Amino acid sequence: MNKKVNLSNYHLSGKMTVPGDKSMSHRAVIFGSLAKGETTIEHFLMGEDCLRTIKAFQEMGVQIEQEGLTVKIISDGVNGLQEPKHPIDFGNSGTTARLLLGVFSGQSFHSVLVGDDSLSKRPMDRVTVPLSLMGAKTDGRVNGKYLPMSIRGGQLKPITYELPVNSAQVKSAILLAGLFTNGKTSVIEPVKTRDHTEKMIGAFGGKIDMDGHTVSIEGGQQLTGTSIKIPGDISSAAFFITAAAITQNSSITISGVGLNETRTGIIDVLKQMGAQLETNVTNHIGDEMVGDITIRTSDLKGTTIAGDMIPRLIDELPLIALAATQAKGVTEIRDAEELRFKETDRIKAVVDVLTRLGANITEVEDGMIIQGGTSLKGAVVPSYGDHRIGMMSAIASLLVVGEVEIENPECINISYPNFFDDLFSIVVRNES
Numbered sequence: 001m002n003k004k005v006n007l008s009n010y011h012l013s014g015k016m017t018v019p020g021d022k023s024m025s026h027r028a029v030i031f032g033s034l035a036k037g038e039t040t041i042e043h044f045l046m047g048e049d050c051l052r053t054i055k056a057f058q059e060m061g062v063q064i065e066q067e068g069l070t071v072k073i074i075s076d077g078v079n080g081l082q083e084p085k086h087p088i089d090f091g092n093s094g095t096t097a098r099l100l101l102g103v104f105s106g107q108s109f110h111s112v113l114v115g116d117d118s119l120s121k122r123p124m125d126r127v128t129v130p131l132s133l134m135g136a137k138t139d140g141r142v143n144g145k146y147l148p149m150s151i152r153g154g155q156l157k158p159i160t161y162e163l164p165v166n167s168a169q170v171k172s173a174i175l176l177a178g179l180f181t182n183g184k185t186s187v188i189e190p191v192k193t194r195d196h197t198e199k200m201i202g203a204f205g206g207k208i209d210m211d212g213h214t215v216s217i218e219g220g221q222q223l224t225g226t227s228i229k230i231p232g233d234i235s236s237a238a239f240f241i242t243a244a245a246i247t248q249n250s251s252i253t254i255s256g257v258g259l260n261e262t263r264t265g266i267i268d269v270l271k272q273m274g275a276q277l278e279t280n281v282t283n284h285i286g287d288e289m290v291g292d293i294t295i296r297t298s299d300l301k302g303t304t305i306a307g308d309m310i311p312r313l314i315d316e317l318p319l320i321a322l323a324a325t326q327a328k329g330v331t332e333i334r335d336a337e338e339l340r341f342k343e344t345d346r347i348k349a350v351v352d353v354l355t356r357l358g359a360n361i362t363e364v365e366d367g368m369i370i371q372g373g374t375s376l377k378g379a380v381v382p383s384y385g386d387h388r389i390g391m392m393s394a395i396a397s398l399l400v401v402g403e404v405e406i407e408n409p410e411c412i413n414i415s416y417p418n419f420f421d422d423l424f425s426i427v428v429r430n431e432s
């Protein structure tokens with residue numbers, strides 16, 4: 001059923017928290033399943049994608065239990081996985097598929113991997129090419145490029161690999177496979193991408209070497225179970241940060257958010273656009289920085305976002321495009337062709353949805369160009385089955401006269417099952 005959102009007469013005020021970080025939740029389950037002993041994960045993101053990662057390891061015989069937002073894992077360690085009896089379904093989750101291909105590469109057993117329609121269109125050769133160089137045997141649809149896919153791994157050989165795409169998923173898949181070699185595997189990344197895998201290996205007692213743009217891992221390490229608390233997801237906080245910046249009379253504080261600098265591009269770009277935004281570091285969880293973000297209604301100006309900045313805010317670009325419709329002047333997003341390989345082609349989807357809402361936005365091959373200072377209007381908009389497009393449309397409803405009606409809103413459960421509850425808890429009706 002479509003979701004009708006009418007927030008044209010509301011502003012944002014108050015304090016809130018957001019659910020656990022998606023990238024870190026996936027990785028905590030992966031390393032907890034590869035580590036010997038007991039792992040406890042608190043503030044886990046119970047979104048559909050992360051539940052897929054749990055299910056996959058359960059299918060491989062790892063004991064994993066959930067209670068509230070806590071996950072408990074008991075594992076025999078890095079060589080304790082068993083051959084799954086059924087095909088493993090990754091649903092909509094690119095992170096699960098790509099990182100687990102790295103794990104499966106190190107297993108001598110056979111696995112069959114499937115996903116939903118969206119995931120079955122997303123390229124897997126970016127990981128199977130380096131994993132095959134290490135010795136994994138994979139096959140899949142269209143010359144091995146897409147799911148459904150089968151894989152048989154085993155004792156791998158280490159490689160040094162320069163990433164042809166700026167992708168933390170590819171880097172992480174190779175590092176995970178590197179654990180199953182008897183030498184040093186190195187990944188060279190021309191542009192730095194999120195480094196949660198590197199940081200989390202340390203939290204599980206592993207050793208990893210980071211030297212400039214090269215990350216190296218020694219095979220044959222034993223990881224040890226640990227207790228970990230996942231910080232709030234900055235990619236989820238970004239919906240409210242953007243909302244407060246572009247809605248009149250708003251001021252909010254979001255606490256307990258992960259502020260890892262490979263993820264805080266949204267903060268830097270909004271500040272560059274003139275946002276009144278402050279961060280306050282409160283604590284560290286392992287090597288991950290955590291803090292509060294305070295943001296007020298802001299007069300934004302257009303900007304250009306390109307190059308090294310892109311991986312630092314890749315999932316927030318739909319929101320930046322929305323904010324840009326309210327900025328003074330033009331905003332240009334470039335070097336963002338990776339958006340075309342997400343849950344949907346996010347360049348096409350953002351241009352379509354924002355155009356339906358009255359924005360002046362143009363698609364270019366590697367991004368989009370947005371004319372600022374436009375007033376938006378209500379419309380029926382497709383979610384494209386993409387959680388981030390659905391949530392962006394809900395945030396747009398704060399700006400429109402009338403309502404935004406979102407088709408297939410259930411995709412929001414992928415990363416943020418309580419999104420609407422949290423949104424409605426932070427909005428206040430304007431006094432007339």
Ligand SMILES: O=C(O)C1=C[C@@H](OP(=O)(O)O)[C@@H](O)[C@H](O)C1
Nearest residue numbers: 023095166167168169170314315
């Ligand atoms: O490693 C991760 O957890 C992720 C990496 C990014 O994808 P790419 O590595 O494909 O850029 C991001 O878009 C995705 O939401 C999560």
Ligand SMILES: C=C(OP(=O)(O)O)C(=O)O
Nearest residue numbers: 092093094095096315342
């Ligand atoms: C691209 C995303 O996730 P994934 O690649 O894991 O499907 C996302 O969450 O925006």
